Amino acid sequence: MKALLEKLKIAAANKGGCTGAGQWLGGGKRLTSFSPSSGEPIAEVEMVSAANYDTIIDQSAEAFKSWRSIPSPVRGQVVRDLGNRLRELREPLGELVTLEMGKIKAEGIGEVQEMIDVCDFAVGLSRQLCGSTMHSERPGHRMYEQWHPLGPIGIISAFNFPVAVWSWNAALAAVCGNTMTWKPSPQTPLTGVAVQHICNEIMADHKVLGVFNLAIGSNDLIASRMVSDRRLPLISFTGSCTVGKQVAQIVAGRMGKSLLELGGNNAIIVEPDANLELAVRGILFGAVGTAGQRCTSTRRVFVHESIAEKLIDALTTAYKQVVIGDPMEPGTLMGPLITKQSVETMQQAIANALAQGGQIVCGGQPLPEHAGNFVSPTIIRMPSQTDQVYEETFAPILYVMEYDSLDKAIELQNDVPQGLSSAIFTTHLQTAEKFLAASGSDCGIANVNIGTSGAEIGGAFGGEKDTGGGRESGSDSWKLYMRRQTNTINWSDDLPLAQGIEFG
Numbered sequence: 001m002k003a004l005l006e007k008l009k010i011a012a013a014n015k016g017g018c019t020g021a022g023q024w025l026g027g028g029k030r031l032t033s034f035s036p037s038s039g040e041p042i043a044e045v046e047m048v049s050a051a052n053y054d055t056i057i058d059q060s061a062e063a064f065k066s067w068r069s070i071p072s073p074v075r076g077q078v079v080r081d082l083g084n085r086l087r088e089l090r091e092p093l094g095e096l097v098t099l100e101m102g103k104i105k106a107e108g109i110g111e112v113q114e115m116i117d118v119c120d121f122a123v124g125l126s127r128q129l130c131g132s133t134m135h136s137e138r139p140g141h142r143m144y145e146q147w148h149p150l151g152p153i154g155i156i157s158a159f160n161f162p163v164a165v166w167s168w169n170a171a172l173a174a175v176c177g178n179t180m181t182w183k184p185s186p187q188t189p190l191t192g193v194a195v196q197h198i199c200n201e202i203m204a205d206h207k208v209l210g211v212f213n214l215a216i217g218s219n220d221l222i223a224s225r226m227v228s229d230r231r232l233p234l235i236s237f238t239g240s241c242t243v244g245k246q247v248a249q250i251v252a253g254r255m256g257k258s259l260l261e262l263g264g265n266n267a268i269i270v271e272p273d274a275n276l277e278l279a280v281r282g283i284l285f286g287a288v289g290t291a292g293q294r295c296t297s298t299r300r301v302f303v304h305e306s307i308a309e310k311l312i313d314a315l316t317t318a319y320k321q322v323v324i325g326d327p328m329e330p331g332t333l334m335g336p337l338i339t340k341q342s343v344e345t346m347q348q349a350i351a352n353a354l355a356q357g358g359q360i361v362c363g364g365q366p367l368p369e370h371a372g373n374f375v376s377p378t379i380i381r382m383p384s385q386t387d388q389v390y391e392e393t394f395a396p397i398l399y400v401m402e403y404d405s406l407d408k409a410i411e412l413q414n415d416v417p418q419g420l421s422s423a424i425f426t427t428h429l430q431t432a433e434k435f436l437a438a439s440g441s442d443c444g445i446a447n448v449n450i451g452t453s454g455a456e457i458g459g460a461f462g463g464e465k466d467t468g469g470g471r472e473s474g475s476d477s478w479k480l481y482m483r484r485q486t487n488t489i490n491w492s493d494d495l496p497l498a499q500g501i502e503f504g
Helices: 002-007 050-067 072-088 090-101 105-125 164-175 189-206 219-228 241-253 276-292 305-320 340-355 406-414 429-436 477-481
Strands: 013-015 027-034 041-048 141-149 153-156 180-183 212-215 234-238 257-261 266-270 298-304 359-362 378-381 397-403 421-425 445-448 482-490
Touching (some): 041 189, 050 180, 050 219, 105 164, 164 180, 180 219, 276 305, 276 397
Parallel strands (some): 266 421, 298 397
16 A cells, blocks of 8 residues: 555645646645545645645736637647556556555446546547637628636546546536635545646646646635635536535626536336346446445336346345455455445435335345444345335435336436436337437436446536436536637628618
């Protein structure tokens, strides 16, 4: 572990703020990062004080004045080199993700690969920040629109993807001409420190300052200040629906913009004609991957009554083969939950489900023989979509329910407050198209014959309803980091007015 931390420039005690000019700041309380696998401390971070937070934001705002004027393709070269440096450090940074967050090593390295992929996407995007031209009704006039950077933005990320979600925002925002300040989760501060060291190297190579900045601190002090800070025209927030609604109200109250990636209560529908082998694999990764701590994790399965027993038997067999343990070990398929509180929350959710008529098919117990926050992935057969099923529990609990018609299954899938990810397993073309139609899934992501989890870079990621409506990492999500400007140029010697108005 010591060699890993040294390679990523993590010390026993680190300062948690950085201006992006190599100036590290602290001044706040100490925050200890614990391994969820062993419960042991890894290292400490000195959180930033309120005064040092202001210093970081002021310098980010000052850096924006010069960064916005650098041509976008040149800004793309900075992001290109960031991606290349991440390629060099893919394995050690991925291992740090695993050490601090608890997801298995393959997923930790895969998360860094996401960072690399979005950097590649952003580099190409840097030459395609295109506006539109429109025909003017006035002779001798030309109309067009262009896009300008917003300014210094704030990124508040969650523990479950401690580096990837930052990169989704940072790479695109940077090529768009914005500077940014990142507040990582207090549960995963070390990954934030490591990434900032990498960014500092890249900024120094290109002789730019203050593009990427860091402010580690408590939610009460730093996150609340960012959300209320009029210097930050955009807040990108990843977290719970409850907190996200508060963020949206506060940011809107100061006429700012918010990009929200909130909860998901994601479902998979399994039709009678489905390839069950594919369905089991898709459900297993969706429900068990990252120990059920993804916003896209599969929480609910609706299976046609004619194949319910067959699917549940196959899932039970698959669940019994899941190796739980040290996430650094190659054969491990599921690591720990992030905290002891998460274990307790899972146990309470199971108790609530049982009280509402649920029956445990497998799992249901914590694993006290392990030192860390380990649990057994759990399948609960529910008679209907009860109150507990409406709740998103960030843990590997899968609720299985039966249906008798596709229309009913789609209705049940949509009948939750969240609207992030969804999937159906079917070999019937008409069924698939019905699921993807406007009257089908109401989620931001709708898949056929793959699970709810594992979105790739290029498609816009995000969801509807209580999930917040945000979109990141693909398609035209770059527009969220820019402001639109409509321009009209009169190249004639006359001054005709629009709508044929005569004045004078």
